[in-house]
Amino acid sequence: MDKLLASVGSLLYGMRFTMLFFYVGLVTIIFGILGKFALETYKLMNTLLFGELGKIDLIIKVLELVDMTMVAQLVWVVALAGVSLFVTTSHFDSKDMKKPDWLDHVNTYNLKLKLAFAIVSISGVHALKTYLSGDLSLENIQIITMVAVIHFTFVLSAIGISVAERLTRESTPRH
Secondary structure (H helix, E strand, C coil), rough: HHHHHHHHHHHHHHHHHHHHHHHHHHHHHHHHHHHHHHHHHHHHHHHHHHHCCCCHHHHHHHHHHHHHHHHHHHHHHHHHHHHHHHHHHHHCCCCCCCCCCHHCCCCCCHHHHHHHHHHHHHHHHHHHHHHHHHHCCCCHHHHHHHHHHHHHHHHHHHHHHHHHHHHHHHHHCCC
């Protein structure tokens, strides 16, 4: 029985490299976001220099670029931390590549918390964009209210994750 469990454990441990396909997919998505970001930046600059754009429209376009940046950062953090946590850290052994300081302190909880707060930030940008882009018709007020409720739900989730971790850390005996 021990030999069987050891074999299953070895198989599962060896399969960790299959996760690389997921992380490569995430990197591909980052490049897609980069392409969209470059295109939207070009359009915005073209409109700023040669067209007409109101203040609110400018703010909304900039918020869309900030939103794309934050989503790309979120995907990057997940990919980098995922590879480091679940696959290997040997790619940082090279003297040419410096490991980000925050990566030394990342565990699955920290990654969840970073994701939760990144989602709150992205949701906040989206809520502001929704608020600024709408008129005050009854339909738009309902949409703005729904976006605010969803954003508040994300905020509560992030706070819940943080409180749960703190309670877990305080109840765990330290050596």
